[in-house]
Amino acid sequence: MARSFAQRMNGVHPSAIRDLMSLAADPEIISFGGGFPDPESFPSEAFAEILSEQMASHAKVALQYSASEGLPSLRSHIADLMGIDGIQCAADDVLVLQGAQQGLDLVAKLMIDPGDLIVTENPTFIGALVAFAPYQPRYAVAELDEDGVNTDDLERVLISNPGAKFIYTVPDFQNPTGVTMSLERRRRLLELAQIHDILILEDTPYRTLRYDGSSLPSLKSLDTTGRVIHLGSFSKMLAPALRLGWVIAPAEILRKLALLKLAADTQCSTLNMSVASAFLDEYDLTAHTRRSVQIHKTQRDLALETIQHTFPDTIDFSKPDGGLFIWLTFPKGFDAGKHLAEHAIPEDRVAYVPGAPFYSVLPEPNHARLSYAGKNPDDLVHGLTRLGESFHRAELGLRAIAK
Amino acid sequence: MARSFAQRMNGVHPSAIRDLMSLAADPEIISFGGGFPDPESFPSEAFAEILSEQMASHAKVALQYSASEGLPSLRSHIADLMGIDGIQCAADDVLVLQGAQQGLDLVAKLMIDPGDLIVTENPTFIGALVAFAPYQPRYAVAELDEDGVNTDDLERVLISNPGAKFIYTVPDFQNPTGVTMSLERRRRLLELAQIHDILILEDTPYRTLRYDGSSLPSLKSLDTTGRVIHLGSFSKMLAPALRLGWVIAPAEILRKLALLKLAADTQCSTLNMSVASAFLDEYDLTAHTRRSVQIHKTQRDLALETIQHTFPDTIDFSKPDGGLFIWLTFPKGFDAGKHLAEHAIPEDRVAYVPGAPFYSVLPEPNHARLSYAGKNPDDLVHGLTRLGESFHRAELGLRAIAK
Numbered sequence: 114m115a116r117s118f119a120q121r122m123n124g125v126h127p128s129a130i131r132d133l134m135s136l137a138a139d140p141e142i143i144s145f146g147g148g149f150p151d152p153e154s155f156p157s158e159a160f161a162e163i164l165s166e167q168m169a170s171h172a173k174v175a176l177q178y179s180a181s182e183g184l185p186s187l188r189s190h191i192a193d194l195m196g197i198d199g200i201q202c203a204a205d206d207v208l209v210l211q212g213a214q215q216g217l218d219l220v221a222k223l224m225i226d227p228g229d230l231i232v233t234e235n236p237t238f239i240g241a242l243v244a245f246a247p248y249q250p251r252y253a254v255a256e257l258d259e260d261g262v263n264t265d266d267l268e269r270v271l272i273s274n275p276g277a278k279f280i281y282t283v284p285d286f287q288n289p290t291g292v293t294m295s296l297e298r299r300r301r302l303l304e305l306a307q308i309h310d311i312l313i314l315e316d317t318p319y320r321t322l323r324y325d326g327s328s329l330p331s332l333k334s335l336d337t338t339g340r341v342i343h344l345g346s347f348s349k350m351l352a353p354a355l356r357l358g359w360v361i362a363p364a365e366i367l368r369k370l371a372l373l374k375l376a377a378d379t380q381c382s383t384l385n386m387s388v389a390s391a392f393l394d395e396y397d398l399t400a401h402t403r404r405s406v407q408i409h410k411t412q413r414d415l416a417l418e419t420i421q422h423t424f425p426d427t428i429d430f431s432k433p434d435g436g437l438f439i440w441l442t443f444p445k446g447f448d449a450g451k452h453l454a455e456h457a458i459p460e461d462r463v464a465y466v467p468g469a470p471f472y473s474v475l476p477e478p479n480h481a482r483l484s485y486a487g488k489n490p491d492d493l494v495h496g497l498t499r500l501g502e503s504f505h506r507a508e509l510g511l512r513a514i515a516k
Numbered sequence: 517m518a519r520s521f522a523q524r525m526n527g528v529h530p531s532a533i534r535d536l537m538s539l540a541a542d543p544e545i546i547s548f549g550g551g552f553p554d555p556e557s558f559p560s561e562a563f564a565e566i567l568s569e570q571m572a573s574h575a576k577v578a579l580q581y582s583a584s585e586g587l588p589s590l591r592s593h594i595a596d597l598m599g600i601d602g603i604q605c606a607a608d609d610v611l612v613l614q615g616a617q618q619g620l621d622l623v624a625k626l627m628i629d630p631g632d633l634i635v636t637e638n639p640t641f642i643g644a645l646v647a648f649a650p651y652q653p654r655y656a657v658a659e660l661d662e663d664g665v666n667t668d669d670l671e672r673v674l675i676s677n678p679g680a681k682f683i684y685t686v687p688d689f690q691n692p693t694g695v696t697m698s699l700e701r702r703r704r705l706l707e708l709a710q711i712h713d714i715l716i717l718e719d720t721p722y723r724t725l726r727y728d729g730s731s732l733p734s735l736k737s738l739d740t741t742g743r744v745i746h747l748g749s750f751s752k753m754l755a756p757a758l759r760l761g762w763v764i765a766p767a768e769i770l771r772k773l774a775l776l777k778l779a780a781d782t783q784c785s786t787l788n789m790s791v792a793s794a795f796l797d798e799y800d801l802t803a804h805t806r807r808s809v810q811i812h813k814t815q816r817d818l819a820l821e822t823i824q825h826t827f828p829d830t831i832d833f834s835k836p837d838g839g840l841f842i843w844l845t846f847p848k849g850f851d852a853g854k855h856l857a858e859h860a861i862p863e864d865r866v867a868y869v870p871g872a873p874f875y876s877v878l879p880e881p882n883h884a885r886l887s888y889a890g891k892n893p894d895d896l897v898h899g900l901t902r903l904g905e906s907f908h909r910a911e912l913g914l915r916a917i918a919k
Contacts, residue, residue: 152576161571168564173555176755211614211781218780222650243779247625352579354786376646377621378614382785383757
């Protein structure tokens with residue numbers, strides 16, 4: 114059993130996640146490691162009122178079991194939100210999930226037999242790799258640049274891997290790189306998926322957190338052939354603690370995912386679904402989102418400005434239009450994981466996520482992910498300045514090696 | 517893909533669950549179908565106070581991500597509860613889950629490769645069969661009587677099925693039969709598991725809902741060889757809507773389950789974990805449980821009395837000492853599913869769960885599960901009386917056939 118489990122977990126580095134979680138616990142360390150939205154953006158006052166009302170007048174219903182597919186009122190609200198975002202669907206087309214993460218698990222459970230091939234962006238979201246791992250897939254990767262997945266590279270991958278099960282993508286403000294797929298690439302991705310008859314798993318947890326520019330249509334909204342499975346989440350839209358996300362999928366797939374949801378955990382929390390539904394009934398989501406965007410945009414701006422001024426020129430960094438992450442690319446030969454363990458944490462008391470675990474095939478050691486979300490201005494400036502100094506010293510070290 | 521899914525879901529009848537859920541929605545039908553605790557037993561006032569306090573002073577923490585294994589304070593409380601119940605463990609030995617149902621999914625995910633054999637009681641909890649199904653196990657069954665699983669039969673099963681992965685059991689007030697495993701059987705079950713070197717998955721969602729007699733030691737508390745995986749739940753202890761349960765397991769298994777939990781849905785709701793933890797901090801669980809037991813005991817008493825007076829003598833029924841369920845055994849030849857669809861619902865406007873889906877190998881049509889929980893006295897008496905009349909008419913029909 115132990116061997117079988119190790120085989121299943123081959124290629125993921127969950128310890129990287131665990132270690133980072135424990136880092137965040139040390140108050141002396143300024144950590145850019147997490148992907149936690151700023152708690153100032155949570156609709157705490159609205160939730161306080163809603164919870165008080167729920168307990169006063171609906172406690173017997175709100176604390177009881179409810180429908181496995183999700184509260185009908187919440188499914189209806191999500192269908193409305195999707196409609197506004199260009200995806201025409203009804204409440205029955207929505208399955209409420211324990212965060213979008215559960216969608217990654219259930220889609221993998223439905224689709225993947227051991228040895229099946231999945232196409233991911235390179236790099237890709239580590240949480241997806243962790244979710245897929247127990248089902249023992251193999252991976253092929255398509256390169257990513259500032260316009261999202263490189264569709265020429267994707268075409269090459271699809272041609273050389275017939276029978277791949279699905280393409281996994283985070284088109285908006287990708288985790289870990291922060292890049293957004295261009296409209297042209299979105300259209301081409303769908304075209305390629307149709308030509309090669311492959312499903313697309315579209316993961317959009319950061320979609321509403323756009324700071325600059327206009328929203329681009331989701332892949333699901335552009336899909337005319339029913340091949341996109343769309344995951345959404347309230348974690349960054351309202352609050353992570355609700356553990357609420359959803360999936361929109363072709364009817365036959367949704368029916369199966371609903372059964373797997375029932376099997377996995379019966380249902381989501383009735384209480385939390387009631388809170389989200391009441392918020393969407395009674396409060397202004399647009400105003401709430403505007404406020405959340407402003408909070409995170411300010412942090413992104415200050416982070417980019419500080420990085421620009423304090424990091425060595427040899428480090429490339431992404432300039433995200435939204436979401437929570439900046440991606441660093443160091444000169445080849447630099448090991449971001451080693452630097453974190455040997456210098457950044459013990460000497461400079463500052464942390465980030467090394468990039469290697471975000472690669473499904475060949476880990477690249479010369480990257481790191483930073484999250485600016487939830488950091489106060491002092492920590493942002495001082496932490497990133499300290500990190501810049503740390504990298505400057507490391508760069509000198511690199512030069513010394515080069516001599 | 518469709519075929520593969522159908523294969524995986526072979527042998528489970530989720531439509532039975534769905535259909536019953538939809539029945540409960542028709543207010544004209546008195547349904548004994550669900551397994552919903554009485555909402556009068558929910559600690560609504562305590563939760564109202566706790567939620568108000570959480571939102572006033574801890575909203576930023578209570579609405580944020582937290583630890584995947586569960587809030588440390590809640591894990592500690594669960595370890596204390598387990599200690600009082602005879603299971604010595606520390607907070608680190610507890611993994612918080614999205615209800616005990618998630619434990620069924622994750623244990624199956626960890627243990628079962630397609631074709632592996634699982635031993636279940638006959639009949640067994642349908643939710644476990646639904647959870648196990650995607651991993652494509654085979655089953656062997658040990659018969660059940662009023663003292664729980666028949667250990668002689670179990671011995672026969674274990675001898676003829678070497679290499680079976682685990683024994684799944686609900687020792688207290690089993691779903692669907694309501695029976696409780698005797699102390700002698702518990703000891704013998706553990707002995708047999710040791711002899712045949714097999715793990716035991718112990719599921720205890722109803723354990724605290726005991727109306728008569730003394731609590732018997734859990735299998736985990738009697739286990740000296742580290743072979744019991746113990747699932748617990750707050751669904752019947754506090755409220756189902758929290759979606760909170762837990763697993764206690766040998767360290768190496770728990771470590772793997774924790775990784776699978778992270779992969780499946782990141783974590784349980786921080787808000788709900790905070791509520792449960794605060795309840796256990798600030799309120800009297802013993803007094804709360806006493807009240808809940810009294811509510812459900814009254815309903816069980818009235819249900820048994822009404823069945824005794826109104827059902828045909830040819831129908832056997834279990835007399836549970838706790839939990840939510842009564843199990844009916846009809847004369848051979850009676851099809852409880854057919855009677856439900858053709859008579860009980862359309863003519864008598866009363867519903868129950870046919871027993872067939874609770875069998876992992878050979879469905880027996882001549883059984884039904886009734887839940888008395890949450891029914892007011894009028895509905896209990898009138899609904900069961902109508903059901904008794906319905907069965908009397910059917911019995912006449914049977915006699916007519918027999919002639």
